[in-house]
Amino acid sequence: MSRRFSDTVEDYLKVIYKLSAENERVGTGQIADALAVSPASVTDMIQRLANEEPAMLDYIKHQGVALTDEGQKVALEILRHHRLLELFLHEILGYSWDQVHAEADRLEHVISENFEERVAAVLGDPQRGLHGEPIPNRNLEMPDHPSSYLHDMRPEQQGVVHSVSDDDPGFLRYLEKQGLVPGTEFRVIDFSPYDNNLRIQVVGQEEEIVLGASVTAQVQVEIHDEG
Amino acid sequence: MSRRFSDTVEDYLKVIYKLSAENERVGTGQIADALAVSPASVTDMIQRLANEEPAMLDYIKHQGVALTDEGQKVALEILRHHRLLELFLHEILGYSWDQVHAEADRLEHVISENFEERVAAVLGDPQRGLHGEPIPNRNLEMPDHPSSYLHDMRPEQQGVVHSVSDDDPGFLRYLEKQGLVPGTEFRVIDFSPYDNNLRIQVVGQEEEIVLGASVTAQVQVEIHDEG
DNA sequence: ACAAAAATTTAGATTAGTCTAAAATATTAT
DNA sequence: ATAATATTTTAGACTAATCTAAATTTTTGT
Numbered sequence: 001m002s003r004r005f006s007d008t009v010e011d012y013l014k015v016i017y018k019l020s021a022e023n024e025r026v027g028t029g030q031i032a033d034a035l036a037v038s039p040a041s042v043t044d045m046i047q048r049l050a051n052e053e054p055a056m057l058d059y060i061k062h063q064g065v066a067l068t069d070e071g072q073k074v075a076l077e078i079l080r081h082h083r084l085l086e087l088f089l090h091e092i093l094g095y096s097w098d099q100v101h102a103e104a105d106r107l108e109h110v111i112s113e114n115f116e117e118r119v120a121a122v123l124g125d126p127q128r129g130l131h132g133e134p135i136p137n138r139n140l141e142m143p144d145h146p147s148s149y150l151h152d153m154r155p156e157q158q159g160v161v162h163s164v165s166d167d168d169p170g171f172l173r174y175l176e177k178q179g180l181v182p183g184t185e186f187r188v189i190d191f192s193p194y195d196n197n198l199r200i201q202v203v204g205q206e207e208e209i210v211l212g213a214s215v216t217a218q219v220q221v222e223i224h225d226e227g
Numbered sequence: 228m229s230r231r232f233s234d235t236v237e238d239y240l241k242v243i244y245k246l247s248a249e250n251e252r253v254g255t256g257q258i259a260d261a262l263a264v265s266p267a268s269v270t271d272m273i274q275r276l277a278n279e280e281p282a283m284l285d286y287i288k289h290q291g292v293a294l295t296d297e298g299q300k301v302a303l304e305i306l307r308h309h310r311l312l313e314l315f316l317h318e319i320l321g322y323s324w325d326q327v328h329a330e331a332d333r334l335e336h337v338i339s340e341n342f343e344e345r346v347a348a349v350l351g352d353p354q355r356g357l358h359g360e361p362i363p364n365r366n367l368e369m370p371d372h373p374s375s376y377l378h379d380m381r382p383e384q385q386g387v388v389h390s391v392s393d394d395d396p397g398f399l400r401y402l403e404k405q406g407l408v409p410g411t412e413f414r415v416i417d418f419s420p421y422d423n424n425l426r427i428q429v430v431g432q433e434e435e436i437v438l439g440a441s442v443t444a445q446v447q448v449e450i451h452d453e454g
Numbered sequence: 455a456c457a458a459a460a461a462t463t464t465a466g467a468t469t470a471g472t473c474t475a476a477a478a479t480a481t482t483a484t
Numbered sequence: 485a486t487a488a489t490a491t492t493t494t495a496g497a498c499t500a501a502t503c504t505a506a507a508t509t510t511t512t513g514t
Contacts, residue, residue: 103342267494
């Protein structure tokens with residue numbers, strides 16, 4: 001029965017949730033970049049969201065914001081919508097994995113609880129999205145998931161691709177061509193400290209591939225225990 | 228490649244399209260009632276839409292508006308979205324016919340051309356909606372359809388239910404219980420001029436049913452040739 | 455430690471969509 | 485035909501979300 005928020009407010013809360021994975025508190029500038037609005041607009045909005053009753057954000061002037069429990073609930077609801085919709089668009093309507101994001105980004109704000117439940121049922125209550133992301137369950141609890149990035153792995157380490165960023169169609173088509181989809185196992189061969197390039201070998205593929213930091217920073221991995 | 232309009236503008240154009248079926252020009256007050264906004268707001272909006280380039284409306288002060296070809300295109304696009312979505316929600320997600328309208332009313336504004344095409348394909352390019360309404364084709368041409376209402380039929384006439392209003396769940400559940408779904412054949416038994424009640428008999432049903440004007444005015448019919 | 459740079463906030467303005475109240479115009483009824 | 489009624493338009497104001505430019509605060513570098 002959660003109150004209804006504007007698409008804009010939902011977008012702010014979603015973005016703050018995602019940025020919270022990196023830092024405890026999220027800065028005005030980070031939010032402005034992520035939403036492509038001016039920092040002044042962000043200051044305005046986060047003050048409103050912090051002064052609402054109930055507050056969506058915990059705000060300390062000049063020190064950024066953190067989601068309250070209420071704010072996180074809204075963010076997770078939208079994230080659940082987004083990830084269920086991406087899967088739905090792929091499974092039921094035949095969208096390719098690079099096309100689903102933009103459509104889901106608009107639909108996520110308008111579907112009802114009823115729609116959400118029916119889609120979840122049709123898809124068999126999935127726990128992972130099209131790009132490997134964990135899907136919050138119907139009680140808005142986020143399943144456990146690895147928090148490591150390919151970017152931070154070093155030679156000799158092995159792992160499996162867990163999930164990848166979903167918002168850049170070109171990036172997704174590139175990954176697919178390289179065979180780097182969620183579930184893919186690989187081993188790191190080489191690391192180049194100057195440009196942060198990684199050379200990796202995908203299990204079952206002859207050719208090794210070299211990936212720049214702009215790619216490896218967008219790929220979350222589960223690192224296999226050593227030895 | 229049609230430009231993007233706000234949900235609000237799309238709603239105005241859709242409502243004006245529907246009201247145009249009754250009268251050539253549509254009045255400010257009619258639109259205000261249909262959208263549940265004040266007449267002053269309507270005046271404001273229709274002046275904007277008439278002064279845009281290209282104009283969506285043909286507006287004569289104190290004499291109401293008519294859609295331009297451009298405006299009609301937008302209205303038909305939204306109507307196509309709405310009717311395809313209603314069918315989709317029923318066929319693919321299992322919504323009942325009284326639940327689809329509210330959901331479609333929000334989704335119709337945000338789905339892409341791509342979504343529209345895929346849904347149409349999944350449904351086999353339907354020409355009629357869940358409630359019998361004609362669906363504009365992909366070139367936004369409205370199929371021929373009868374324009375008579377059950378309300379205007381008289382004893383001895385026979386006909387078939389063509390389509391029914393989709394926006395009131397209670398009304399739709401009532402119709403379903405009476406067996407009055409699109410395709411149902413019936414004969415008018417009696418007309419009561421004082422309250423405009425009609426007594427009709429559905430083909431294959433023993434019991435006759437009496438319907439008030441608030442029902443019969445919401446049921447479009449194809450009247451069978453006499454004799 | 456303090457000046458320079460970076461980030462954030464404030465101030466003031468804009469646009470879309472809405473409202474109420476008052477004024478203007480049309481319609482209807484006698 | 486004209487007064488009464490109904491409808492429409494204008495005027496002025498509000499809210500949400502945004503902007504730019506200026507002011508303030510924090511961080512960084514030497």
